[in-house]
Amino acid sequence: MDKKEVAKILEEIALMLELKGENTFKIRAYQNGARSIENLEQNLEELVKSRELGKVPGIGKGLSENVTELINTGEMTYYQELKEEFPQTLFDLFKVPGLGPKKVKVLYEKLEIETLGELEYACLENRLTDLKGFGKTTQEKILQGIENLKKYRGKYLVSTGIMVLEELRDYFQQEERVLRFSEAGSLRRRKEVIKDVDILAAVKETDRKALGDYFIAFPRVEEVIAQGATKISVRLDLGINVDLRLVTESEFPYALHHFTGSKAHNTKIRQMAKKKGLKMNEYGIFDGEERIPAKTEADVFKVLDLPMIPPELREDQGEIEAGEAGELPPLVEKQDIKGLFHIHSHYSDGINAVEEIVQEAVERGFQYIGISDHSQTAYYANGLKPKDIERQHREIESLRGKYPEIKILKGIESDILKDGSLDYEEEVLEKFDYIIASLHSNLKMDRDLMTKRLIGAIENPYTKILGHMTGRLLLSREGCDFDEEQVFKVLQKNKVAVEINSNPHRLDLDWRKCKKAKTMGISITIDPDAHKLSGFDHVDYGIGVARKGWIERKEVINGQSFSDLKVFWGLNLEDKKSEQGENTKQS
DNA sequence: GCCGTTTTCGGCCCGACTGTTTTCAGTCG
Numbered sequence: 001m002d003k004k005e006v007a008k009i010l011e012e013i014a015l016m017l018e019l020k021g022e023n024t025f026k027i028r029a030y031q032n033g034a035r036s037i038e039n040l041e042q043n044l045e046e047l048v049k050s051r052e053l054g055k056v057p058g059i060g061k062g063l064s065e066n067v068t069e070l071i072n073t074g075e076m077t078y079y080q081e082l083k084e085e086f087p088q089t090l091f092d093l094f095k096v097p098g099l100g101p102k103k104v105k106v107l108y109e110k111l112e113i114e115t116l117g118e119l120e121y122a123c124l125e126n127r128l129t130d131l132k133g134f135g136k137t138t139q140e141k142i143l144q145g146i147e148n149l150k151k152y153r154g155k156y157l158v159s160t161g162i163m164v165l166e167e168l169r170d171y172f173q174q175e176e177r178v179l180r181f182s183e184a185g186s187l188r189r190r191k192e193v194i195k196d197v198d199i200l201a202a203v204k205e206t207d208r209k210a211l212g213d214y215f216i217a218f219p220r221v222e223e224v225i226a227q228g229a230t231k232i233s234v235r236l237d238l239g240i241n242v243d244l245r246l247v248t249e250s251e252f253p254y255a256l257h258h259f260t261g262s263k264a265h266n267t268k269i270r271q272m273a274k275k276k277g278l279k280m281n282e283y284g285i286f287d288g289e290e291r292i293p294a295k296t297e298a299d300v301f302k303v304l305d306l307p308m309i310p311p312e313l314r315e316d317q318g319e320i321e322a323g324e325a326g327e328l329p330p331l332v333e334k335q336d337i338k339g340l341f342h343i344h345s346h347y348s349d350g351i352n353a354v355e356e357i358v359q360e361a362v363e364r365g366f367q368y369i370g371i372s373d374h375s376q377t378a379y380y381a382n383g384l385k386p387k388d389i390e391r392q393h394r395e396i397e398s399l400r401g402k403y404p405e406i407k408i409l410k411g412i413e414s415d416i417l418k419d420g421s422l423d424y425e426e427e428v429l430e431k432f433d434y435i436i437a438s439l440h441s442n443l444k445m446d447r448d449l450m451t452k453r454l455i456g457a458i459e460n461p462y463t464k465i466l467g468h469m470t471g472r473l474l475l476s477r478e479g480c481d482f483d484e485e486q487v488f489k490v491l492q493k494n495k496v497a498v499e500i501n502s503n504p505h506r507l508d509l510d511w512r513k514c515k516k517a518k519t520m521g522i523s524i525t526i527d528p529d530a531h532k533l534s535g536f537d538h539v540d541y542g543i544g545v546a547r548k549g550w551i552e553r554k555e556v557i558n559g560q561s562f563s564d565l566k567v568f569w570g571l572n573l574e575d576k577k578s579e580q581g582e583n584t585k586q587s
Numbered sequence: 588g589c590c591g592t593t594t595t596c597g598g599c600c601c602g603a604c605t606g607t608t609t610t611c612a613g614t615c616g
Contacts, residue, residue: 023588024599025588025589025598025599026588026589027588028588028589028599029588029589029599030588032588032589033588033589057589057590058588058589058590059589060588060589060590061588061589062588062589063588063589097614097615098605098606098613098614098615099614100613100614100615101613101614102612102613102614103613103614132607133606133607133608133612133613134606134607135606135607135608137605137606137607138605138606138607141605141606185616198616226603226604226605227604228603228604228605229603229604230603230604231603231604233604243616245603258601258602258616259616261616263616266600266601266616267600267601268600269600270600270601271600273600274600279601280600280601281600281601281602282601282602282603283602
């Protein structure tokens with residue numbers, strides 16, 4: 001049983017305790033415990049074995065005993081007993097906005113509602129209005145919430161959020177009463193999947209109403225969910241919600257920090273403030289009645305004797321402690337990227353010619369660019385046969401003459417076959433400057449076989465990069481199952497880099513795993529997996545993931561100059577010319 | 588249920604908005 005499953009069970013327990021009306025601090029203890037387990041750096045099973053689980057912050061005697069039982073036997077008596085008290089369908093009700101444990105408890109106890117369908121029916125029968133704490137409006141909102149649940153999944157890729165954000169930024173820039181504007185929330189932290197878009201604007205108090213109305217007039221707004229003096233929530237035509245907070249200019253830095261979160265990060269920061277005898281909320285840090293002035297978010301951290309913690313790091317993953325110790329890493333930045341390896345051309349399923357890709361790379365100021373099309377087994381993506389490779393390599397060699405300002409590399413994204421081998425014979429493999437090994441099919445393989453398959457690919461001496469490690473597609477497909485510990489060890493031993501695939505649907509390697517790679521000294525590549533020129537822009541998302549994962553420039557292979565790359569991979573472009581004058585078909 | 592350089596008992600982060608109330612509870616972030 002992995003950490004995520006254990007954490008989920010603890011969360012469920014917390015929810016059930018709420019339904020029972022238990023002590024709120026006991027509930028919080030289970031929620032905190034769930035987070036501690038999920039964020040655990042160490043191996044959970046080993047902690048249980050060595051009886052050190054109780055030493056983990058947030059895990060005391062009670063939780064430690066329960067989790068130990070769960071790990072050892074696969075079951076937890078306490079959890080089972082609680083579960084028997086409630087029908088499992090009841091938990092669907094929490095997906096309806098505005099329904100929390102207290103209201104769900106009433107619905108369950110008074111109306112015997114156990115499912116979303118029953119709830120919808122009860123609303124249509126007008127049966128909620130008589131309940132204490134409910135009214136006509138609540139009933140209508142619940143009905144609307146159920147409607148929306150059917151219509152929207154309620155989760156969006158970070159790329160959707162960024163698209164919305166850019167439009168909103170333009171929109172707010174046209175309004176001169178907006179003194180400052182920023183994104184906030186999970187989008188600013190560059191989470192891979194977001195629930196809504198949080199934005200923040202500084203305006204004079206007298207302009208609040210006008211700005212709220214201006215926001216509501218944003219063309220994509222389809223429904224106003226809530227409108228108060230400082231907070232307005234809307235739903236856009238895309239289904240995604242946007243929350244706007246209006247603050248004064250002097251509150252802005254504090255509000256920006258507060259609404260950027262994460263919740264866990266904020267809680268810890270506020271505790272720090274409290275220890276220093278200060279009170280902290282979204283409007284400031286107060287010494288008695290007086291707000292300590294701050295112009296920027298960095299000033300806010302300064303009040304607490306902390307360096308500026310980049311938003312991406314604010315997940316309570318040790319960033320505050322690192323800040324206190326002066327050990328925050330210098331995170332990789334967009335301008336650090338010197339070249340790219342994972343680009344598809346029209347030889348396989350990309351839409352651009354190799355020369356167009358090269359021109360784009362030159363224009364963007366890259367030192368090197370690698371072409372890596374699909375390999376022969378990927379027939380669905382028009383994978384390259386050996387004769388296609390010959391042709392592509394000759395084209396690359398002629399382009400090398402034409403564009404001396406950039407190094408053009410011959411790469412390939414080789415499918416990892418079922419048995420872990422790469423997709424060409426050795427005499428073909430040796431013609432490439434580098435090989436990205438990626439899984440594309442048979443992702444549902446059994447864990448042990450999948451582990452062997454990945455290890456086989458990594459141990460192949462021609463493999464330089466492991467592409468989109470798990471094969472996951474965000475919001476639609478789980479990644480494959482394998483023994484992460486083993487695979488990371490083999491990556492480390494064989495000096496194979498692991499890719500952060502920057503396509504917003506993938507963002508694989510996950511940021512939560514980056515720190516592990518970092519600690520083990522495994523190198524990272526940040527690559528767009530571009531199939532058209534605009535796909536180059538996806539690198540921004542990959543940078544976000546890398547930064548969330550504490551990655552520095554020195555750990556990123558394509559953060560290195562070409563000369564360093566030559567050392568790292570022993571690249572020698574002169575050695576790999578294809579046979580001249582060979583007869584190949586033109587397509 | 589967790590935690591401890593003012594503590595092994597007595598705390599546990601904070602505020603806005605909404606809807607239902609008539610001063611507040613519940614939800615959300």
